[in-house]
Amino acid sequence: MATCPKTLRLLALVEEIRSSIESNDASNAAARSGLLMKITNLRDAVEAPQDSLLRIYAQPLQNAALRVAVELGLPKIISTANSPIPEIGISLAQLAGRSHGDPRLIARLMRVLTAMGICVEVGPERYMSNPLNEVILQPGYTAGVRFHFDIEIPAIIKLIPCLDKNAFQNPVDASQSAFDYAFGASFFEWMKENPATLRCFELYMAGRRVGKASWLDYYPVEERLVEGTSVENVIFMVDIGGGQGHDLKSLSDRYGDKGLPGRLILQDLVAGTREISATSFESMVHNFFEPQPVKGARVYHLRAILHDWPTAICRTILSHIADAMTPNYSKLIIREFILPDTNVPLYTACTDVRMMLLHAGLERTKSQWIKLLSEVGLELGGVWTAERGGEGVIEAFKSAEAQE
Numbered sequence: 285m286a287t288c289p290k291t292l293r294l295l296a297l298v299e300e301i302r303s304s305i306e307s308n309d310a311s312n313a314a315a316r317s318g319l320l321m322k323i324t325n326l327r328d329a330v331e332a333p334q335d336s337l338l339r340i341y342a343q344p345l346q347n348a349a350l351r352v353a354v355e356l357g358l359p360k361i362i363s364t365a366n367s368p369i370p371e372i373g374i375s376l377a378q379l380a381g382r383s384h385g386d387p388r389l390i391a392r393l394m395r396v397l398t399a400m401g402i403c404v405e406v407g408p409e410r411y412m413s414n415p416l417n418e419v420i421l422q423p424g425y426t427a428g429v430r431f432h433f434d435i436e437i438p439a440i441i442k443l444i445p446c447l448d449k450n451a452f453q454n455p456v457d458a459s460q461s462a463f464d465y466a467f468g469a470s471f472f473e474w475m476k477e478n479p480a481t482l483r484c485f486e487l488y489m490a491g492r493r494v495g496k497a498s499w500l501d502y503y504p505v506e507e508r509l510v511e512g513t514s515v516e517n518v519i520f521m522v523d524i525g526g527g528q529g530h531d532l533k534s535l536s537d538r539y540g541d542k543g544l545p546g547r548l549i550l551q552d553l554v555a556g557t558r559e560i561s562a563t564s565f566e567s568m569v570h571n572f573f574e575p576q577p578v579k580g581a582r583v584y585h586l587r588a589i590l591h592d593w594p595t596a597i598c599r600t601i602l603s604h605i606a607d608a609m610t611p612n613y614s615k616l617i618i619r620e621f622i623l624p625d626t627n628v629p630l631y632t633a634c635t636d637v638r639m640m641l642l643h644a645g646l647e648r649t650k651s652q653w654i655k656l657l658s659e660v661g662l663e664l665g666g667v668w669t670a671e672r673g674g675e676g677v678i679e680a681f682k683s684a685e686a687q688e
């Protein structure tokens with residue numbers, strides 16, 4: 285039987301997936317993203333282009349259905365449903381009763397959610413939780429659903445007028461972002477005046493670490509940072525713009541018993557650790573547009589900071605840190621996405637556009653990182669990543685020559 289070229293192509297893609305699975309490629313982050321790319325290639329080869337477009341059109345509606353479901357508390361009610369037989373899930377009538385929502389509305393939302401793979405429809409209008417629903421329930425991920433919808437969608441709507449006003453130039457002015465256009469202030473200024481949303485943002489920032497590879501798993505902290513720390517040095521790490529201190533806490537939890545050589549200092553616009561008991565670190569109010577008051581620390585740490593800002597502003601932030609660094613001793617650790625030069629994964633490419641919308645910021649390639657560092661007199665010590673196109677560690681230092 286003659287096999288047509290399309291069938292041959294599909295079979296070749298299936299074979300690639302099969303051999304990836306046989307090589308246990310679902311077991312670590314890097315291999316898993318490669319396997320997912322192959323599965324996406326197979327889906328794209330099966331799907332008619334018109335259907336791909338219809339799927340893309342429907343994406344905002346999926347976010348809307350999920351956002352309303354979270355507002356009504358449906359993921360939690362489904363998860364905790366105390367059905368006499370757990371396998372049969374919760375009925376629409378019970379779900380409506382416990383959420384105080386209209387059953388006709390909930391049925392329509394649940395159709396979208398179950399088709400998205402959130403919960404399982406185990407029978408007509410009966411729903412059961414699944415792992416994706418359980419992740420949505422974690423406080424950080426619930427906050428993420430709220431944050432992306434309530435904050436991002438208004439900015440997305442203003443993107444065209446905002447770009448049009450600037451003749452479709454690539455945004456580089458933090459006070460001219462689509463967020464600013466939608467909310468009338470820059471992101472962090474607006475957050476200061478809206479504590480409930482700030483709280484949601486903080487929860488989301490902290491919670492999105494759950495279940496993701498930690499930098500402590502793929503960056504050799506002991507070899508690169510702990511060893512070589514001078515015994516007279518009293519400050520080991522300053523986490524600049526460190527939010528509530530989750531990174532210092534996890535560092536202390538991992539290495540505290542062995543004794544980190546020096547103090548840990550959290551810096552942000554407000555001092556405080558509402559979530560974390562701060563026995564492991566100290567808090568300090570510091571605006572990173574001002575000179576860095578802590579001089580000569582072994583490590584200055586910036587996570588998810590520089591992607592919030594256009595390059596000219598990043599130079600200011602980094603110059604203050606570089607001024608405080610001891611040549612050939614202090615290290616700067618930047619934890620951000622490192623965009624591959626080609627075929628950037630969809631999530632990372634979208635995050636870059638998100639930074640543009642919210643802050644006129646951007647995600648950067650390795651060569652953009654090296655250029656930015658060199659513009660403030662810093663040199664690259666190395667780059668470590670867990671997966672292609674994901675968040676990585678960029679280590680930098682100031683050489684003695686740069687000081688002269």
Ligand SMILES: C[S@@+](CC[C@H](N)C(=O)[O-])C[C@H]1O[C@@H](n2cnc3c(N)ncnc32)[C@H](O)[C@@H]1O
Nearest residue numbers: 472489525526527552553570571572573587588
């Ligand atoms: C995207 S969050 C990242 C927080 C934390 N590093 C993390 O990864 O979870 C950006 C942080 O920068 C802080 N920030 C914004 N502007 C700042 C400024 N001018 N000086 C110091 N911190 C600032 C915010 O308060 C927020 O905690």
